[in-house]
Amino acid sequence: MDNVTDSGSTAWVLVSAALVLLMTPGVAFFYAGMVRRTNVISIIMQNFATLAIVTITWITVGFTIAFAPGNGFLGDFRWLGLNNPTGVASAAPHVPVMVFALFQLMFAAVTPALITGSTAERWRFGPFCAFIAIWSVLVYAPIARWVFAPEGWAVRWGTLDFAxxxxxxxxxxxxxVAMAIVLGRRRGWPANPARPHNLPMVMTGMAMLWFGWLGFNGGSAYGANQLAGTAALNTMVAGSAALMAWSITERVRYGKPTSLGAASGAVAGLVAITPAAGYVAPVGALAIGALAGLLCHLLVGVKVWFRVDDSLDVAAVHLGGGVIGAICVGLFATKSVNAAGATGLFYGGGYHQLIRQVVPLMIVIAYSLVLTLLISGVLNRLLGNRVGGRAEATGLDLAEHGEAAYDLTDRDKPAAAPDARPVPAAVKTQ
Structure with a gap:
C-alpha cells in the first residue's frame, strides 16, 4: 500500500471536515424548531456541549481506541492524547493522521448529538454532559473500530459501511430508544403531543444538515476523485427521492404534504444512503431514498404502539434509516462503482453480502442499546437524569439555563412622553 500523503486528498478531507462540523449545529436547529418554545435553548445547548465534550474525549482516548493499530475490537494506546502521531491511519493512507483524526472527530460528535432529539424537554443538563463523555468512549469509539477501521472485526468479515x-x-x-425508555414519557404524552414551535427553523436546520452531508459522504472517499463525486451525487439523489416519497405518502394518508414531513423525509433519505453512498449507482440511490421516505414515515407511528416517547422520532428516522441503508448495501452494491466494494443481490451477487450487512448491524444495535441502558442507569442512580415536574412544566430553558429563546414581553418598548396628547382632528386639517 502506498502510504504517501496527497495534498489534494488532504485538502478535500479538510474541507469535508468543515462541512461535517456544520451538521451538529444543523441538528441543533433542526431539533430546536420541533420542540416547544420553552425548550429551544436547552436543545441547542445540549448539541453544542456535545461538540465540545466529544472533542475532548476524542483527542484524549476515543481516536486511539477507534483507529490506532491493535486488534479487531480495540486499538492500542499509541495515539493517546494525539501526542505527536506519525504516519497515516490505515483507513486513510493518503491523508495525514491529524487530518483523518479531525474528520473522524466530526462523526464522533454528531452521533451522540442525534440522541438529543429522542430525549428533548426532560433531560437534566449535568447528567447529560456526563453521559455524553462516557458514551462517546465506551459505545461510539469501539463501534467505530469494528466497522470503520480496516482492522475491525466487522470490516474483516466483509461488512461495508461507507460513511x-x-x-x-x-x-x-x-x-x-434506550434513553427514551430510561427517561420516561413527557407529561401529557401521548394525549397532548407537543407541536413544533418554529417550522422555518426546522427547514433551516435541515438545509444545514443536507449541505454538510455532502462532506459527510463525499469526504469518506478520502480523496478528491470520482468516488467522492459519486458519493456526493448519490447523497443528493437519495435525499431528494426520500423527500418526495415522504411527502407523497403524507398526501395519500392525510390529504396534505407538510414542511415537517418534507424535512424529515429528506433526512431519512440522507441517513439511508450514508452506508451505501460509495457502493451504489445513482439509480440505486434513487431506490434507497424512495424506500427510506416511505418506510421511515410509516415507522413514526410505531412509538405510540410501544408507548415509548421518542420526542422527535430519532428511532424512526435514524435507526430505521440506518437499518434500511445497511441492508440496501447488500441489495444494490455494485463493483462497477467501487471495485473495493461488493456485488449485491440485485446485481447477481447472491445473499452473501446481505448476511455480512445484517449480522454486524444487529450486534451494533444490541451493544449500543445495552450499554446505553447501563450507563444511563448508573448515572440516574448517582445524579438523577430527569428534571422535576415543575421544571418540565416551566421549560428547560429557564429551569436549566436561566434563559429564554424569545423575549415576548414589551418591557423594552420606549415609554410614551408624559405630555403626549392625541392631536384633535380639527388641528390636523388646519
Whole structure:
C-alpha cells in the first residue's frame, strides 16, 4: 500500500471536515424548531456541549481506541492524547493522521448529538454532559473500530459501511430508544403531543444538515476523485427521492404534504444512503431514498404502539434509516462503482453480502442499546437524569439555563412622553 500523503486528498478531507462540523449545529436547529418554545435553548445547548465534550474525549482516548493499530475490537494506546502521531491511519493512507483524526472527530460528535432529539424537554443538563463523555468512549469509539477501521472485526468479515449508517445512525437510534425508555414519557404524552414551535427553523436546520452531508459522504472517499463525486451525487439523489416519497405518502394518508414531513423525509433519505453512498449507482440511490421516505414515515407511528416517547422520532428516522441503508448495501452494491466494494443481490451477487450487512448491524444495535441502558442507569442512580415536574412544566430553558429563546414581553418598548396628547382632528386639517 502506498502510504504517501496527497495534498489534494488532504485538502478535500479538510474541507469535508468543515462541512461535517456544520451538521451538529444543523441538528441543533433542526431539533430546536420541533420542540416547544420553552425548550429551544436547552436543545441547542445540549448539541453544542456535545461538540465540545466529544472533542475532548476524542483527542484524549476515543481516536486511539477507534483507529490506532491493535486488534479487531480495540486499538492500542499509541495515539493517546494525539501526542505527536506519525504516519497515516490505515483507513486513510493518503491523508495525514491529524487530518483523518479531525474528520473522524466530526462523526464522533454528531452521533451522540442525534440522541438529543429522542430525549428533548426532560433531560437534566449535568447528567447529560456526563453521559455524553462516557458514551462517546465506551459505545461510539469501539463501534467505530469494528466497522470503520480496516482492522475491525466487522470490516474483516466483509461488512461495508461507507460513511456511517451502522456506526452513526443505527448506533445513535438504538441509544435514543434506550434513553427514551430510561427517561420516561413527557407529561401529557401521548394525549397532548407537543407541536413544533418554529417550522422555518426546522427547514433551516435541515438545509444545514443536507449541505454538510455532502462532506459527510463525499469526504469518506478520502480523496478528491470520482468516488467522492459519486458519493456526493448519490447523497443528493437519495435525499431528494426520500423527500418526495415522504411527502407523497403524507398526501395519500392525510390529504396534505407538510414542511415537517418534507424535512424529515429528506433526512431519512440522507441517513439511508450514508452506508451505501460509495457502493451504489445513482439509480440505486434513487431506490434507497424512495424506500427510506416511505418506510421511515410509516415507522413514526410505531412509538405510540410501544408507548415509548421518542420526542422527535430519532428511532424512526435514524435507526430505521440506518437499518434500511445497511441492508440496501447488500441489495444494490455494485463493483462497477467501487471495485473495493461488493456485488449485491440485485446485481447477481447472491445473499452473501446481505448476511455480512445484517449480522454486524444487529450486534451494533444490541451493544449500543445495552450499554446505553447501563450507563444511563448508573448515572440516574448517582445524579438523577430527569428534571422535576415543575421544571418540565416551566421549560428547560429557564429551569436549566436561566434563559429564554424569545423575549415576548414589551418591557423594552420606549415609554410614551408624559405630555403626549392625541392631536384633535380639527388641528390636523388646519
Amino acid at each position: 456511517g449508517g451502522t456506526v452513526v445512525h443505527a448506533n445513535a437510534g438504538a441509544a435514543a
